[in-house]
Structure formats: C-alpha cells, structure tokens
Amino acid sequence: VLLLGRRFFLPRLALPFRILLLLTAAAAAAAPSAILPGASPRVVYLVDESPSMAGYLPALSRTVADEIASLPSSVRADVLGFSASVREVAVSLRGGSRPALRFRASSGRGFDFASALKAAWFRIPAGEPGLVVLFTDGDFDRSALPLPPPGVEVAVRALPPVTVDDTAVAGLLFPERIPAGESVTARVTISSNRPGRATLELLCDGRTLASVSVETDKGAVEKAIPVRFSAPGLRTVLARVTTEMPDSFPGNDYLERTVLVTGPPRVAVFCPDDEERARWLELLGGRAETPIGRFDPFSYSGVLLADLPGAEVPEGLERFVKLGGGVFIAGGSAAFDDDYRRGGLKRISPLEPDPTGGKRVDILLLIDKSGSLDRPAPGSGLTCFQLLKNAVIASMELAGPAARIGCVAFDARPHLLFPLTSLRSPDERLEAQRKVAALRAEGGTDLSAALEKAAEMLKAEGADVRHLVVFHDGETVPGNYLETFRALAAAGVKVHLVAVGKVNRRVMEEIREAARASLTVFGENDWADFPRRFRRMLDQLKGERVKKGPFSVSLAPAASASLGLEGSVPPVGAVAAVKLAEDCPLFASCRPLGLPLAAGRIHGAGRCAAFASSLGWSPAWRKGAGADFLKALLDWTFDTSRLARASLSLEERGEALILTALLTEPDGSPALGRKVFARLRLPNGEKRVKLLSYAAGRYRCRLVGLSIPEAVTAVLEVDGKEAGAFPLAPAGAGERAAGAFEPQALEALASALGGRYGSGPLRPERDLPGRRSLLPFLGLLFCLLLLAERAACLPALSRALRSLSRGSHGRP
Missing domain, CATH: 2.60.40.1930 (Macroglobulin (MG2) domain)
Known part of the structure; x- marks a missing residue:
C-alpha cells in the first residue's frame, strides 16, 4: 500500500495543495483583520475644547465623524468634550454611522485634564478592551496624570491642518521702575496673519488705562502706549485686542502681566465716628484720606477700617490684598460683629469674632401666636405679629457653629417650628424662615404647655449657655407656668421676657420674679424700632462682644521679628472678643484673659493686620510706646517698599x-x-x-x-x-497662537499615558484593541501548504532523476 501510495496518490495531491495555496493568498488579501470572538472594543474620542483649540474644532468635527464611519459595525463609540468640565457630545454610536458632531470652544480658562481622562476610562466596561483617542494641543500640566486601566489603550492624535484667521497679543513690556502718578510707556506686540484694524485696550484691575486703534498686518506690530498708575503696589495689567474680522483663536486675544508700582503709601480710612477717624488720620500722617464718592480700592495702596460694622465693609478687599494691597482693621463697639465672619474679611483678617469665648450657646424662641397680637403696630403699617415674625426671620442669620437657635410657637398648644440648630446651609435657613413666615395669629393661649415643651428641649441639649426668649402679652389660661419658670432658673437657664401687644403687666412681673428674668416692654410707640432692638438683644445673648478692662499687654516674639519692637506697651481699656485665625502671627495679647490684641496675616502678595482695641478705649496708645507700636504695625501693613526689596520671577527655559x-x-x-x-x-x-x-x-x-x-x-x-x-506665572504664559501645537509635547503626553502618538487616521486593523491580523496566521499556513506540495511532488521528481541517470549511461 505504501509503495502504491507513493507511486500513484502523492503526485496527484500536488494540485489540491496548489489550490489551497491560492485560496490562502486570496483570504489574506480579502480579510487582513478580524475581531476575535467575544471581543467588542469600545472607542472613546476625547476632544479638548479649551479656547486655544477654537480654530481646530470645526475640522475635528469632520475628522471624528469620518473615523466613526470607518469603524466596524460591532464597535461602539462615545465622543466627549472637555475643558474645565466634561460634557457628552455623542454616546453609544454604532460603527459605520456618520454622526453630526459639534464641538464648541469654552469661554473660561479653567482646565481639568485628569477628570476628563477618568471620565473616558469610566466609559469603557471593566475587563473589556477599549481605546481612548485624544485630540489636544498639549497646552496643560502633564504631571500626575492617571494611567489607563488594564486593557485600555490610548492614542494621542495630531491635530488636523487648518487655515485660520488669527490676531493675538504676543507681548506686553513695562519699564523696570514704575513710579506712582508718573506716565510710563507700555509696549504691546500684536501678531496677525492678515491685514486689518483692531482695538487694543489696557486694563488695570478691571479699570481701563488706555484704548487705541491699531492697523494690523501679516506678522508682528508693536504699539507704544502711555499709561499712569495712581497708587503704589502690585498691579495686574491686562492687554486685550478685539477685531471685527473672524478670529479662530479668541483665547490668545489677551495677555496679563503683574507690575510693581513704587511710591509712598496712599491709605483710605473708613470710620463712622469723626473723633476716632481723626485719631487714626493723625497716626498715619499725610499719607491717608477719607474717600469721597465711589470707592475703588485699587486707587490706594492700603485701606484702614476703624470701628466699622461688617455690613459696611467695602467690596473687593480680598482680591485687593491678594494682589499686593494692605488692609488694617481696628476694633470698637461696632467692629468684629457677625457680618465680619460672613463677609470677605473672613479669609484675610487675622482676628475673628468670638463673643462666646469658645462656649456653645443655645437660644430658644418661644412665640405667642394667639389672636391678641393681631392688631396694628402704630407707625409701621403692619400688625404687631407681622413685625414679630420679621424680627425672628432676621435673627436666624445670627445662627452659627457656636450659637444655635430654635423656635416654638404656641396658642392653645405648642407647635415646634424647628429644633435647636446652627442653620449651616442656606436651604436649612430658608426652610426655617418659611415656617415662621407661615404663622398666623389665632387661637387661645396656654403658656404652661408651651413652657414644658421648651424646658424639655433645653434639658435635652447640653449647651454651655442656655437662653429662653419668651414673646408674650401676659394673657394665658391658668397653669403651673410659674413653677416651670422657677425650675428653669434653678437649672441655669437665662430667661428673657419680651412683652408685646396689650400687656398684662401683673402676670409679666410675676413671671419675671419667678424666672429671675429680664423684662423688655414694647409700648404702642416702640413697635417701629422693634426688629432692630430685637436683633441687638439676640446678638448680646451670644456673648459679650467687648471685654472691659483695663488689661495689661504683652508683646509676642513675632513683634520683635516682624515689627522690630521690644520692651513694654501701655495697657488697653477694653478689647473686642476675638480669636486668632489659623497660621497667623500674633504680635500682642491681653493679660490675664489671653485674648489676642494685634496680629497679622499674609494673603497672596498683600497683608492684613488687626488691632482688637480702639484709640477711644485706650487713650494711652495715641502717643509714646503705644503709638510707636501702632505705627510699626501700620508700616508692616501698608509699606509697599517690601515688594521692591524682595521679588520673584518665573521663566521657561527649554524643559x-x-x-x-x-x-x-x-x-x-x-x-x-x-x-x-x-x-x-x-x-x-x-x-x-x-x-x-x-x-x-x-x-x-x-x-x-x-x-x-x-x-x-x-x-x-x-x-x-x-x-x-x-x-x-511663566513668562509668555497664555494661549498659544494659531496652529502652534507642538508634536514633541504630544509625544511626551502619549508616553506619560503609556500610549502612542500618531498623525494618520485611525486604522481599525492596526489600532483597535481586540482585533488580530490574520496575515501572520495565513502566512504560516501558506508555508506549510507549500512544504506539503513540495513533499507530494518529491516521488515523481526522484523517478525523473533516476530515468535521466540511466539514459546517460546507455541503459534502456
């Protein structure tokens, strides 16, 4: 059989092997790649929509749509845009479809690349292959980037070539020395790729310094503009160019520079009391004035607030200090109130209001809502109960971490409006105010039942100081309310009676004696002033805002290190109840209370100092050692020469x-x-x-x-x-000019993400994870078939060689 197979069958197998070879070559040419069973990759396109990408986005819309159309139908694709946040452009697109995509450049300057990458990772199911295709100009921080999860590949793509119109601010230069009040020349360079007309503006801290018209041409044009700065200090100057022609890259139409303006300090003084203001003006000498009309902090190098309520503090002081200005806060009976904590001074002041002295205070309001209060309040146009509700609603602003407020309304029975709470969030405060506003004056009056409810709430809450404020007219059904008031007084609860409406003075006096309470009576002519007086009363319940002395003063080590002062200073007559903010140097404190008297804070490029006393409280501080201390503290705050003696700059040199x-x-x-x-x-x-x-x-x-x-x-x-x-900021920082993306930066980005960089279109057979090329397998099969075909032809070849050999020797 073996001999017969070698003689007859093997030669005949050569033809089938040759046919299989042809089929293998045809398969390699027709199906060079395929998706393996169970592998359906997800493709996520991540497109940078920052302002520097504005000129590329229309072309990218077409590029991404064409690539999705070239994907196999089993592939799903998502398209995301990102700048300061991530947005969905299109999701769950089927390969082979051609979606209508629209990218839009963001107007803001924020950028969160790490969050955009994480959003792209999240789109790819865990354990499945995926590809993130990233289009960006690389204009961001490449440090600390998140790495892709296993099975996810990253492809960073070059941006498509575009032809755009662009006008940009390429440079902004100032002289090294800029004296305040003198004219200097700013040199602005404008680059453009077509001729036209543009408007160039110079703005300083939001105010226009100059505005000129510029004729642009292909290339760069330099414009010299005279400007003048009114006050010394660090000033932020913005050069901005606007044009009526199309501009594909609006993000490079502006350029910022921070410059130092030198000169003697110019200080604005705010003080509601004329005598106190005159004392501070005398200490400051000829460098201070009282602003008249609209106040602009950037027209000064410093601002002094003396005994000024927080509600009257000028706006914009935080940014003013951050950019190099100085703010000095002096105490008084009106200063360091709750509005200081809620206003912009909270982030710059070294001293914060602390009337409770670290103690937790509970204030429970017990409101009589019986029909007897539904009567007109003379001089107000409202009823007595409406004025009472308005005052309670306004008092909720006093709630905070150290003071909680609760409210119980009562008629014939008690109604809990809201428990003792600090009302931290605006939603909580608004909900509580709505409940109070919905109250109506109606029904009878049972003070005993309401008082038992209040005693139960105050007993359950373990505060350091407890106050009960009772709004009542003295009309109630008989009960055991006097015994409950005596028990509250014995437990340390401080009761405050507010007599409103048509008052039964006999009952109110009985309650005052039983509860050892304070009694405030609002007569017929007092209702118009009721909200203001009630708010002041609640403010006092939170604690003493002013500690009366005299107190001796000790200097802290920071006074010697920062102010150059040593020795002793006179005592102060009184001091505001304040505490030292975190990470702020203390210059002086009061003994024996340990309250801070003077402190400083560095915020950005500027400084803020605070003095918790008043020149009216402490006359000894107007001259001698006390005046020397205050002058040194004022110099520490307002002296702009410190900015000239120490400066920092940053520039880019290569990598x-x-x-x-x-x-x-x-x-x-x-x-x-x-x-x-x-x-x-x-x-x-x-x-x-x-x-x-x-x-x-x-x-x-x-x-x-x-x-x-x-x-x-x-x-x-x-x-x-x-x-x-x-x-x-690095010199020259800002948006890049048109078409100026750097391939080296994109290659570095791809390397940092463990991916690859390319400039050509996406090729599914090569770039999609989960796809394996059949060419290697078909090539191996082709070689095996070729060897088999040669082996099949080998016996016939041997016989032919033997016949040829016998013929050459003359044999038949």
Whole structure:
C-alpha cells in the first residue's frame, strides 16, 4: 500500500495543495483583520475644547465623524468634550454611522485634564478592551496624570491642518521702575496673519488705562502706549485686542502681566465716628484720606477700617490684598460683629469674632401666636405679629457653629417650628424662615404647655449657655407656668421676657420674679424700632462682644521679628472678643484673659493686620510706646517698599522653569549671603524649594518636571522669615497662537499615558484593541501548504532523476 501510495496518490495531491495555496493568498488579501470572538472594543474620542483649540474644532468635527464611519459595525463609540468640565457630545454610536458632531470652544480658562481622562476610562466596561483617542494641543500640566486601566489603550492624535484667521497679543513690556502718578510707556506686540484694524485696550484691575486703534498686518506690530498708575503696589495689567474680522483663536486675544508700582503709601480710612477717624488720620500722617464718592480700592495702596460694622465693609478687599494691597482693621463697639465672619474679611483678617469665648450657646424662641397680637403696630403699617415674625426671620442669620437657635410657637398648644440648630446651609435657613413666615395669629393661649415643651428641649441639649426668649402679652389660661419658670432658673437657664401687644403687666412681673428674668416692654410707640432692638438683644445673648478692662499687654516674639519692637506697651481699656485665625502671627495679647490684641496675616502678595482695641478705649496708645507700636504695625501693613526689596520671577527655559529671587537691602544695595527658600502653592499641594546665589543679590532655582499652567502664589522665605507672597506665572504664559501645537509635547503626553502618538487616521486593523491580523496566521499556513506540495511532488521528481541517470549511461 505504501509503495502504491507513493507511486500513484502523492503526485496527484500536488494540485489540491496548489489550490489551497491560492485560496490562502486570496483570504489574506480579502480579510487582513478580524475581531476575535467575544471581543467588542469600545472607542472613546476625547476632544479638548479649551479656547486655544477654537480654530481646530470645526475640522475635528469632520475628522471624528469620518473615523466613526470607518469603524466596524460591532464597535461602539462615545465622543466627549472637555475643558474645565466634561460634557457628552455623542454616546453609544454604532460603527459605520456618520454622526453630526459639534464641538464648541469654552469661554473660561479653567482646565481639568485628569477628570476628563477618568471620565473616558469610566466609559469603557471593566475587563473589556477599549481605546481612548485624544485630540489636544498639549497646552496643560502633564504631571500626575492617571494611567489607563488594564486593557485600555490610548492614542494621542495630531491635530488636523487648518487655515485660520488669527490676531493675538504676543507681548506686553513695562519699564523696570514704575513710579506712582508718573506716565510710563507700555509696549504691546500684536501678531496677525492678515491685514486689518483692531482695538487694543489696557486694563488695570478691571479699570481701563488706555484704548487705541491699531492697523494690523501679516506678522508682528508693536504699539507704544502711555499709561499712569495712581497708587503704589502690585498691579495686574491686562492687554486685550478685539477685531471685527473672524478670529479662530479668541483665547490668545489677551495677555496679563503683574507690575510693581513704587511710591509712598496712599491709605483710605473708613470710620463712622469723626473723633476716632481723626485719631487714626493723625497716626498715619499725610499719607491717608477719607474717600469721597465711589470707592475703588485699587486707587490706594492700603485701606484702614476703624470701628466699622461688617455690613459696611467695602467690596473687593480680598482680591485687593491678594494682589499686593494692605488692609488694617481696628476694633470698637461696632467692629468684629457677625457680618465680619460672613463677609470677605473672613479669609484675610487675622482676628475673628468670638463673643462666646469658645462656649456653645443655645437660644430658644418661644412665640405667642394667639389672636391678641393681631392688631396694628402704630407707625409701621403692619400688625404687631407681622413685625414679630420679621424680627425672628432676621435673627436666624445670627445662627452659627457656636450659637444655635430654635423656635416654638404656641396658642392653645405648642407647635415646634424647628429644633435647636446652627442653620449651616442656606436651604436649612430658608426652610426655617418659611415656617415662621407661615404663622398666623389665632387661637387661645396656654403658656404652661408651651413652657414644658421648651424646658424639655433645653434639658435635652447640653449647651454651655442656655437662653429662653419668651414673646408674650401676659394673657394665658391658668397653669403651673410659674413653677416651670422657677425650675428653669434653678437649672441655669437665662430667661428673657419680651412683652408685646396689650400687656398684662401683673402676670409679666410675676413671671419675671419667678424666672429671675429680664423684662423688655414694647409700648404702642416702640413697635417701629422693634426688629432692630430685637436683633441687638439676640446678638448680646451670644456673648459679650467687648471685654472691659483695663488689661495689661504683652508683646509676642513675632513683634520683635516682624515689627522690630521690644520692651513694654501701655495697657488697653477694653478689647473686642476675638480669636486668632489659623497660621497667623500674633504680635500682642491681653493679660490675664489671653485674648489676642494685634496680629497679622499674609494673603497672596498683600497683608492684613488687626488691632482688637480702639484709640477711644485706650487713650494711652495715641502717643509714646503705644503709638510707636501702632505705627510699626501700620508700616508692616501698608509699606509697599517690601515688594521692591524682595521679588520673584518665573521663566521657561527649554524643559525647565527658572525661579529667580532678587533681594536688596533697605539702602538699595544687593542682599548677600542669605538663606532663601520659596514655597510654591500649587493646585495639588505645596512645594518648598531652595534658591542658590548666582549673582549679587540674585538667587535662583531650576525646576525640572514641574509645569505651572496658571498663576500660582509663592511665599519667599529669607533667613527663616517670610519676605512676602508673590503671584507667579511663566513668562509668555497664555494661549498659544494659531496652529502652534507642538508634536514633541504630544509625544511626551502619549508616553506619560503609556500610549502612542500618531498623525494618520485611525486604522481599525492596526489600532483597535481586540482585533488580530490574520496575515501572520495565513502566512504560516501558506508555508506549510507549500512544504506539503513540495513533499507530494518529491516521488515523481526522484523517478525523473533516476530515468535521466540511466539514459546517460546507455541503459534502456
């Protein structure tokens, strides 16, 4: 059989093998790739919609739609856009379809790339293959990027070539020395790729410095603009260009610079009391004035608030201090109230109101809502009960972490409106106010039942200080309310009676004696002033806002280090009940209470100082050692020369950032041999670096692998002491010009994400995870079939060679 097979069958198998070889080659050409069973990859397109991408987005809409149309039908695709947030452009698209996509450039400057990547990872089911295709210009921080989960690949794509119209602010230069009140020349460079007309504006802290018309041409045009700064300090200048022609990249139409304006301080003084204001003006000398008309903080280098209620504090002080201004807060009977805590001063003031002295205070309001209060209140146009409700609603603003307020209304029975709570959220406060506003004066009066409910609430809550405020006219059914009042007084509850309406004075006097309470009677002519007096009464219940002395004063070590003061200062007659904010240097405190008297705070590039007493309370501080202390504290707050003696700058050099500090002595000579550090307050934490001396008065540090996409604050430390805080941004930072994306940056981004960078279109057979090319398998099969075909032909070839050999020897 073997001999017969070799002789007859194997030669005949050559033809089938050759046919299989042809079929294999045809299959390799027709189906070069395929999706393996059970593998259906998910593709997520992630498109950068920041302002610098505005010129590319129309072309990207077509590019992404074409690629989705080229995908196999078993593939699903999602399209996401991102800038400061992530938005869904289109989801669950089937491969082979051509969706209508529309990307839009964001108007803001925020950017959250890490969250966008995480949103893209989330779109791909766990354990399944997926591909994230990223279109961006790489204009962001590439540090600390999240890595893709297992099975997910990243492809960073080059942006499509576009032809756009663009006009941009390419440069903004100022002289090194800018005196306040003098005219200097700002040089602005405008680049454009077509001729036209544009308007160039220079704005300083929101105010227009100059506006000129500019003729643009292909290339760069420089414009010299005279400007004048009215007050010394750090000033933020914005150059902005606008054009009537199309502009594909509006994000590069502006450029910011922070400049230092030198000169003597100019201080605005706010004080409602004429005598107190005159005392502070005398201490400040000729550098202070009282603003008249509309107040603009950036017209001054400093602001002094003396005994000013928080509700009257000018707006914009936080940004003013952050950009280099100084704010000084002086105490008084009206200062450091609750409005200080809620206003903008909370984030800049080194002293905070603390009338409770750290104790928890509960205030329970017991409101008589019987029909006897439904009578007109003379001079107000409202009923007595309506005025009472308005006052209670306004008092809810006094609730806070240290003071809780509760409310019980009563007629013939008690009604709990809201329990003792701090009303922290606006929704809680609004809900409580709605419940009070819905009350109607009707029904009879049973004070005993309501008082038992109030006693139960005050007993259950273990506060340090408990107050019960009772609004009542003295008309009630008989009961045991006097015994309950005596029990409350014995338990330490402080009762406050507010007699309203047509008062039964005999009953109210009985209650006052039993509860050892205070009694306030509102007569017929007192109702118009009721809301204001009630709010003041509640404010006093929270604690004493002013501690009366005299108190001796001790200087803290920071007074010597920062103010250069040593020795003793006179006592103060009274001090506001305040506490020291976190991480603020204390300059002086009162004994024996331990209350802070003077403190400072560095916020951004500026400073804020606070003095918890008043010149009216402490006449000894108007001259001598006390006046010297206050003048030193005022100089620490308002002196802008400190900004000139220490400065920080940041510039880009290749792949590194160079941080440079320039230090000078008070006489203008360079500061030598100093130990210099800088603390960079980055979005993801604080970084402390050491600066080394490289020239007279100049210290620098090379920052490698650190990207600063936006302005940050850096605190400069010289010989262990803070020399100031400065806003930093890399020189030339801003939106990139048209078509100026960097392939090197995209390659670095792809490497950081463990992906690949490419400029061509997406090829499913090569780029989709889960797809395996059949060419290697078909090639291997082709080789095996070829060997088999040769083996099948081998016997016939052997016989032919033997026949040829016999013929050559003359054999038949």
